Structure formats: C-alpha cells, structure tokens
Amino acid sequence: MLTNAPKGTKDVLPDQVYRWHYVEKKFDDICKRYGYKEIRTPIFEHTELINRGVGDTTDIVQKEMYTFNDHGGRSLTLRPEGTSPAVRAFVEHRMYAEVQPTKLYYDAACFRYEKPQSGRLRQFHQLGVEIFGTPNMMADADVICLGHDFLEEMGIKDVVLEINSVGCPTCRAIYRKALQDFLKPHYEALCDTCKGRYDRNPMRILDCKSPEDQKIVKDAPEMLDYLCDDCASSFEEVKNHLDAMGLEYKVNPRIVRGLDYYTKTAFEFVSNKIGAQGTVCGGGRYDNLCQEIGGPPIPGVGFGLGKERLLMLMEANEVEAPEEDPSDVFIVTMGDNAKTKGLELLRELHKKGISAQMDTLSRNVKGQFKYAARLNARKTIVIGDEELEKGVVQIKDMDKHQQQEVAFADIFETIKKA
RNA sequence: GUGGGUAUAGUCAAGUGGUUAAGACAUAGGAUUGUGAUUCCUACAUGCGUGGGUUCGAUCCCCACUACCCACCCCA
Secondary structure (H helix, E strand, O other), X not given: OOOOOOOOXXXXXXXXXXXXXXXXXXXXXXXXXXXXXXXXXXXXXXHHHHHHHHOOOOHHHHHOOOEEEOOOOOEEEEOOOOHHXXXXXXXXXXXXXOOOOXXXXXXXXXXXXXXXXXXXXXXXXXXXXXXXXXXXXXXXXHHHHHHHHHHHHOOOOOEEEEEEEOOOHHHHHHHHHXXXXXXXXXXXHOOHHHHHHHHHOHHHHHHOOOHHHHHHHOOOOOHHHHOOHHHHHHHHHHHHHHHHHOOOOEEOOOOOOOOOOOEEEEEEEEEOOOOOOOEEEEEEEOOOHHHHOOOOOOOEEEEEEEHHHHHHHHHHOOOOOOOOOOOOEEEEEOOHHHHHHHHHHHHHHHHXXXXXXXXXXXXXXHHHHHHHHHOOOOEEEEEOHHHHHHOEEEEEEOOOOEEEEEEHHHHHHHHHHO
C-alpha cells in the first residue's frame, strides 16, 4: 500500500523520461514557432474559479474534483483542466492591456477523480494552447492548425480532425429545446443513461452507443441547422480557413464538449488506435468564459492535448524518440592511489562539461569494465600503479576496442577530440 | 459509481490437494588478484496479492477484501 503510487497515477521511470523530454521539447519548439508564449500557473486554484469556469453541472465539477480546504479555510481544487487557470491569469495580470491577441501555451499536470482505464489517469498531463482577445475565426484556424502540425511532426498518422459548432447560448438553447421536443415521444424507449441525459445534456444522446437509441436519433435535428446567423457564418469561416490551409477535416455534428464554456467552434483529433479514449486533442472557442469568471468580455479559443495519449499514439505509430545518452567517460581504477587520482580526474572532467562516472561499488577491474559497458560509456580512462608511476593513463575507445597511452597533461585534449 | 478480466521473485512465467514451488531473463559475486563477449560455477520466493474458511494437509477448493488491467459514464 505504502509502496504503491496512488490509484490512477504513474511514475515516469528513468528509462522512459527521454520520451517525455522529446514530446515536451517538440511542443515547446512548435508553439514558439507559431508565436505562442509559455505560461505556468499553479497546480491548484480557488474551487469557485473551476466551478464557474468549467460549469456547475458538468461531471468534472460534480464528481471528479480533488477539492480540499487549506488551513486558512479556503476551498481549493487541483486543476482539472488548463483553460480556466489560463484565463484567470490573463485577467489577473491584465494581459488584455498588452498587444492583442494573447497567445499562450502550457504543459500542465491535471487532476480528475475518475476510474482509471487505458488513456485515462487521475493525474494526467495536458499540453495546451490558448488565444485570447480575438473573435476572429482566424484564431480558431490557427489553433487547430497548430494541433494538426504538432501531431504530424510527432509522426502520428492515424488521427482524424473532427469539427463542429456548438453555437452560442442563444441558439444552443433553441436547439436544445427542439431536440428535447423531438426526443420526448421516444423518451421511454431510451436507454437508462440517456434518460438521465435528456434533461442534463440531451445533445449527448446523439452519440449514444446503444443501437436502439441510434435508431431513434437518426432523424433528430442537428445543431448545425439551428445556428444563428452569426454562429453559422463563423462556422463557414472556420471551414474556409481550414480549406485554405489545406487541412483535412470531417464535420461531425455530434461532437459535444463536456465543459460548459465552449461556444461556436468545437473540434477533436481522434484516433482508434489507443482504446476507447481516442481523443488525443480536444478544444474549441469560449467567448463567454472570461466574463463568466468575472473578467472583461474577452473571447478565447484553445485546445488541450493529452500527453499520455500522445505517447500511446507514438507507440502505436512506432515513433521512437531519440535516446539521451549522457555517458562519455568512465574511469577505471586499480588500487587506492589510482582511486584518488581518478577522483581528481573525475572532478576536472565534470568541470569541463564532460559527463563522467566512476564505480562506487568497489568492483574489480573486470567488473568496472562490464559496468562501463552497461552505461554505454564511449571512453574509459584506466589508471593503475604502473600508470601513476609513468604519469600516464590508458584511454580506451569502447566501440573500437582500442587503447592508447596518454600523458596526464594530454587527457582532456584526447577526450575532447574523440 | 456499474460491469468484465487478472493476481506465483526485479521481469516473463511453469506447476500440483501431500516431502526441498520448474525454467528463462535480469541483478550480484567468482573461474590463480590489469580489461567489456561467450562459456562455467555460486547467490537470489520457509513463499504463490491480503484475510478468513473447508481439509489430517491449501499456492491449488470456497468466501470476502485489495490492487492492477479493460469497458461503461465522461473526457485529454
């Protein structure tokens, strides 16, 4: 119990860390190239921010939050997503008073109390971007394009971009009513889950997996037919921009986001290669969120991308991250005097920026070489009494199995050259 | 929260109601004290997820619990 990580959490072990570094570095690179700046926000926020931002009626707020009181009586919550905190920071630091739009990216650990399964953890990690301060659909296209290009650069082949519009509060309310009216005569035939969804979130019924419900829903009205003029033309604009950029997409009128703040554009990058949780990246526009949490009425758009799911996809696509190999030199010593000399040498190598290691288990010579080989050391420096007397060391090239005698004074030059 | 599956060493695993629970890999040490491979030798579960029960006897049968995996729900 004590020696198990908490349910739904995972250690990233030393032999896997390089894969994470690779993803982080690539994301960093592409965001900067597209003109986004990194932001780092706290791992917890005021509970009220999340309630207002994500929405009181969402599953996240109702049953998935890690909420606690601190000693000052404040209710705090481990962030379940990255957008609300980013918006909060945007408002708090009056970033709207700077050049607009504000383009941000982040790498955030997020927390949701859910039952873990493939591609779902209680602590997971989201790479995300946000654009604040423009209602223009150019921003939506920019964000989607970044997501697409990132996945492409990561070598992910089998993802599909699906887009939809969830409208604005006005037209969504009208649609919702129309949908409920359509569903009403069939209510009793719906599955139990969908009976619950009827009031809470009828749009969910559209993508229910039950075949019976699918039959009912076949001729249901679609959000896209109920968009108000503004929302409809916005959706056309997004599609035009995506076309102009040459991005392939599928309009999926049944995309419903589980967070309340979305308006107009909603999109997902979906794969069927990583189990049931196939959405590797999801996002959309949220024109009212900023105001909702008490800030000025500033629109925004962004996405969250699951790092763990991306890593799974990379594996499915057989994309290998370059391994990091920090071992340049291993110092093999024989005898106490040589050990002293080795220690001295080790420090000098480190100070010169060369990665070097020595044995700390009192291994014999053979053991030290074996160990050096296991560490993938490229060179070994061998010191024994004979060498000490002559003022030299043996430098061995581990790949070529060649050894040469080098005077103390020339050690660094020889190492550097190789 | 609801289902389904799994549980033997660091890892992969075989196994049987009955004396010392296979094997492989990994790890550590060694093969006349100065060199990585191969080979050979040695060490490595009084223990079979935990707690009960049945039995003369349980790793094996029964019950409960826990953990992990997968799926629903929902999402990244």
